[in-house]
Amino acid sequence: MRKKHKKPKVFDFDLLIIGSGPGGGVAAHLAANANKKVGLIEQGDPGGANAFYGTIPTRALLDAANQLWQLKTIGKYGIRSSTQSYNFRAVQLWKQKAMYATGVLEESDVFSHDKITLIKGRAHFVSPWTISVGMKRYSAKKIIIASGSVPVIPAIPGLNEAGFLTVKEASNLEKPPRSIFIIGGGKIAYEYSQIFSAFDSRVHIAEPSGSLIHHADEEVNDGAVWALEGKGIRVHLETQIMSVAMHGGRKIISLVKNDRMHRIVVEQILIAGEEHPALDMGLENCGISYGPKGIRVNGFLQTNKKHIYAIGSVIGKHSEPHAASAEARLAIHNIYAKKPIKYPFDVSPTIYYGTPEIAVVGKNEQTLRQISKKYQVGIAPIELIGSARTNDYSGGFVKLLTSKEGVIEGAAIISSHASENISELSLSVNSKIQAKALTAIPHPYSSESSAIQIAAAQITSAD
Amino acid sequence: MLHILKNNGEIVSYQLKRVARSVLLSCQAAEIESSEATAAVKSAVRALHEWLRDKEEVTTSDIRFQVTKALKETQPQAAVIYENARSLE
Numbered sequence: 001m002r003k004k005h006k007k008p009k010v011f012d013f014d015l016l017i018i019g020s021g022p023g024g025g026v027a028a029h030l031a032a033n034a035n036k037k038v039g040l041i042e043q044g045d046p047g048g049a050n051a052f053y054g055t056i057p058t059r060a061l062l063d064a065a066n067q068l069w070q071l072k073t074i075g076k077y078g079i080r081s082s083t084q085s086y087n088f089r090a091v092q093l094w095k096q097k098a099m100y101a102t103g104v105l106e107e108s109d110v111f112s113h114d115k116i117t118l119i120k121g122r123a124h125f126v127s128p129w130t131i132s133v134g135m136k137r138y139s140a141k142k143i144i145i146a147s148g149s150v151p152v153i154p155a156i157p158g159l160n161e162a163g164f165l166t167v168k169e170a171s172n173l174e175k176p177p178r179s180i181f182i183i184g185g186g187k188i189a190y191e192y193s194q195i196f197s198a199f200d201s202r203v204h205i206a207e208p209s210g211s212l213i214h215h216a217d218e219e220v221n222d223g224a225v226w227a228l229e230g231k232g233i234r235v236h237l238e239t240q241i242m243s244v245a246m247h248g249g250r251k252i253i254s255l256v257k258n259d260r261m262h263r264i265v266v267e268q269i270l271i272a273g274e275e276h277p278a279l280d281m282g283l284e285n286c287g288i289s290y291g292p293k294g295i296r297v298n299g300f301l302q303t304n305k306k307h308i309y310a311i312g313s314v315i316g317k318h319s320e321p322h323a324a325s326a327e328a329r330l331a332i333h334n335i336y337a338k339k340p341i342k343y344p345f346d347v348s349p350t351i352y353y354g355t356p357e358i359a360v361v362g363k364n365e366q367t368l369r370q371i372s373k374k375y376q377v378g379i380a381p382i383e384l385i386g387s388a389r390t391n392d393y394s395g396g397f398v399k400l401l402t403s404k405e406g407v408i409e410g411a412a413i414i415s416s417h418a419s420e421n422i423s424e425l426s427l428s429v430n431s432k433i434q435a436k437a438l439t440a441i442p443h444p445y446s447s448e449s450s451a452i453q454i455a456a457a458q459i460t461s462a463d
Numbered sequence: 464m465l466h467i468l469k470n471n472g473e474i475v476s477y478q479l480k481r482v483a484r485s486v487l488l489s490c491q492a493a494e495i496e497s498s499e500a501t502a503a504v505k506s507a508v509r510a511l512h513e514w515l516r517d518k519e520e521v522t523t524s525d526i527r528f529q530v531t532k533a534l535k536e537t538q539p540q541a542a543v544i545y546e547n548a549r550s551l552e
Contacts, residue, residue: 124520126468132520135466280514282521284528 005127005286008139013039015335016131016140018123018281020111021048023312023324024146030332032115039138040116041123041131049148050321051102053171058191059353060098061171064091065198066355069231088175088199095171123147128286128305142307142335145288145295146324149275149313154183158244162251164269167192176201177268181253183241184273185212187319187352190224192270193233194354203232204264205272206239206255213352216412217364219379223396223414227356230395244269277314291316299342301331309335323348347430349422356396359422362410362429363401374404378435378458382415385454386446398451400425402459406434415448424452435459466520477515483508486530489545495538503541507533 014036017024025047028040045052064086071084111118121133130139151166153159165173167188176199182189185207193203205212205228211221212228212235225235239257246252253264277294289296289304294316301309309331312324327343334340349361368375382388382396396414398421403409411425428438438456443449465477486507490500510533511526527546534542 122517122519124518124525126520126522132468135520137520282525285522285524 005129008129011129011139011141013037013117013138013140015039015142015144016041016138017144017146018131019048019146019148019278019312019314020046020118021050021054021146021148021312021324022321023148023328024048024144025111026325026328027144027146027311027332028111028116029113030329031336032113034332034336036115036336038116039119039140040111041119041121041133041138043120043122046111046118046120047102049168051099053168055321055353056098056102057095057171058167058195060095061091061195062191062353062355064094065195068198069355086199088173091199092172092174123281125282125285125288128308132282143309144328144331144335145281145303145308145310145314146312146328147278147281147314149277149319151271152274152276153271154241154273156183156241156244158246159269162244162246162269164271166271170270177266178202179266180204180268180270181206181251181264181266182270182272184271185209185237186214186272186274187350188270188272190228190352190358191354192272193228194231197228197231197233202266204234204236204266206236206241206253206257207273208238208240210237212237213358213360215350215364216358216360217366217399219397219399220358220360220412220414223356224352224358227354227395227414275313275319277316279314299345300334300340301327301343302334317345318348318350320348320350322351344430347426349419349426351419351422353419356414356416357418358412358414359418360410360412361422361426362408364410364412365401368401368409373409375409376402376404376406376435376459378402378455380451380454380458382448382451385448385451387448398448398455400435400438400452400455400459402435406436406459407432408435408438413448413451415451417448421449421452424449465515465518467526468520468522470523474520479508482511482526482530485548486534486541486545489534489541489548490538492544492548493538493541495541499538500541503534503538506537509533 015031016039017028018041020040020042028038031038071081074081119133124132126132130137170192176196179202180196182205189205193205197203213221213224228235236257239255242254244253250265251269255262279290283290294314295310297303297310297315303310311327311331313319330343346362349359352358378400380398399412401410408428413422435456439460443453466474467477468474483504486504490503507530511529514529531542531546
């Protein structure tokens, strides 16, 4: 029996936002710049999880790791280097410098706008218009939920007792572990395995499914595994972790792979894998519809309560900060503009940083088969491109999927600069551009993007 | 101290005994045997306390929702009675 709440006549804020990450933070600034009085609720550090152990800090560590990898193979350029050592504390300082440049380390600066009130504490809805934070209640005409997601700790016997890291701790280690076992595939596993491997950790990854890269075609997964194994990272797919035990200060992981039991001894365990939307905020008190995958929204990012919107990983469609920021812009538009715009969920790319980078957007072959849609495939290996000769990287590819009529439906890129080149294909998916249009546009010679033109040409030549 | 916000806007403190008694009455109304009812009460209260661990202010509806959710795991019939009862006293 749900209480019927009365809408207040007077509100504390025009807009309340739960979460100050890449979604909530952007929404707060946009609304404040539009002269709205904004209350921004943040339980942790302002800027959210992404600012402190997400994209920027991870990329800073990855870039440092990449420099070290380059140094190890720099002899092929005819350059001699007598030093391949590192100071990990200095690497962490480099990371702090990168974070400092974003402003997140200066709490007073991050959301210093006279229209934004930063409210520190955990948000809990007590009615559809009122949120309690630390026993104080705040009301708003409109609300945006941008609370993000939280790691899922698998129920493995002995794991809690043995102890483990999440990405929060892993990004702040004072020194790299001698050995680390990463439980779960996906983005964190792909990125952090490369960081630790560069700094001489012995790295294992175990994923229960057959894919390290989730929701991607087989070639993408194979390319990712090949890239990691080339760095000495051991990837165990279709592997079940049975238990964890401690012995002599080390963690012993018992696992089953190919129907055989194995034991691996490591110094540290990192939980990668799934994240769940952060939903524990009294959603029942405002009657918002949600499920295990997240808060349900329509194409306009509105929940079933018309004055409440939800963006970012809490809606369960993705976990990318750039998508959260794009959704923030659209949500603010939809709240305050006369004509709302639908968000194109399909066109947000998923990026895996590292060497190589992996970028996927739109539909993959499995999705197209599931909807019984006939499709065409164009694949251009990076080794065809001039830059593969000059920088000695030739392991990746560009893969395009189009409809029978040649309209771009999805794409995947594995290359050194996949994240820089995927936006052209996101635009193509969103705007229903045909492969022949990509063939017609000159792409810079010897750049990785010219592989897009080559892959598109494969499709148009088959027409 | 945990605040419980009642439907009428009043703020009260959390009363474990009241919650436990409501659960027990629901189990009795569902004709559940005494030892099973006691176990159901313990389990529901434990789950509720785990959920309340990081909360400062919640509503009576929250308490009802979380207890119902926990009761559904062990005594689904009692959960229905608990969820729908206005007052079990």
